[in-house]
Amino acid sequence: MKKTILSLIIFLIAAGTSINAKAERVTKRDTATFAAGCFWCTEAQFKELKGVESVTSGFTGGHVKNPSYEEVCAGTTGHAEATNIIYDPSQITYDELLEAFFTMHDPTQLNRQGNDIGTQYRSAIFYHNAMQKAKAIYYIEHLNKVKAYKNKIVTEVKPYTVFYKAEDYHQDFYNKNPNQHYCKYVIQPELEKFRKVFKDKLKEQH
Numbered sequence: 001m002k003k004t005i006l007s008l009i010i011f012l013i014a015a016g017t018s019i020n021a022k023a024e025r026v027t028k029r030d031t032a033t034f035a036a037g038c039f040w041c042t043e044a045q046f047k048e049l050k051g052v053e054s055v056t057s058g059f060t061g062g063h064v065k066n067p068s069y070e071e072v073c074a075g076t077t078g079h080a081e082a083t084n085i086i087y088d089p090s091q092i093t094y095d096e097l098l099e100a101f102f103t104m105h106d107p108t109q110l111n112r113q114g115n116d117i118g119t120q121y122r123s124a125i126f127y128h129n130a131m132q133k134a135k136a137i138y139y140i141e142h143l144n145k146v147k148a149y150k151n152k153i154v155t156e157v158k159p160y161t162v163f164y165k166a167e168d169y170h171q172d173f174y175n176k177n178p179n180q181h182y183c184k185y186v187i188q189p190e191l192e193k194f195r196k197v198f199k200d201k202l203k204e205q206h
Contacts (some may be wrong), residue, residue: 029053030089032097033060033126033160035080036105037113041187042083044174045104045194050203051091056084057173058165060126061158069167075118082126084163094132096201098139101125104194107140108151114186124156133157 036042039057046055059067062078072079085097105113107123127133136157144153165171174187195202 028088028090030087030094031128032085032087032094032132033082033128033163034085034097034101035061035082035122035124035126036101036107037081037121037123038116038186039081039083039166039170040173040182041190042104043172044187044191046083046085046097046100047172048191048195048202049092049096049100049198050201051088052085052097053088054086056163056165057170058082058084058163059120060084060161060163061124061156066164069170072120073118075120077120079120079164080122080124081120081166082124082163084165092201094135098125098135100194100198102139102143102148103197104190106149107153107155108149110154122156123154124158126158126160128160133159 034042034046043055043057046052058081059072059077059079060082061080062072064071064077064079067077067079071077072081087097105123109123111117111119111122113121113123125132125136127136136155140153140155140157143149169176174183174191177183178188
């Protein structure tokens, strides 16, 4: 399933990279912000990609200032668990980050990912500029058009406002806690599948 979706996204990338592509190439560093379920899992996957310099787990999209993890988990802050990604456009493009985003989770699930249920686990793209907004909308529209998924994509496309870094123990959670139950039985299998799909785009250690 993931390989089929990936092939469709690669096709769309070939057709859609002209959207402000030159402007992206001359930028030395850029930021992307995504919500795709539990940030422990998405952080671990994004960190694997060549050109991704840092990934920070945190919260965005809500109305409460400086929320705690417990407050976000209660589902009353409006925030989503998200990752803030600093990347080098000369090594990885925003299109390729979108490719990873749409492959690593199910964007047709409303306010949940698997057993993680609540608005804090919603699928969302928080764009930083007009180029990111245009590309996010382009891929969602075309993936729906070609019926890449069984159901319609429900990913939100919202302007980036503020990102609140999660508590320190959430950062690099998988690598620090590889034997923790969630890491071993949920994150590790997803990470192994991700590595197979993106084997040509991983950092050298893999």
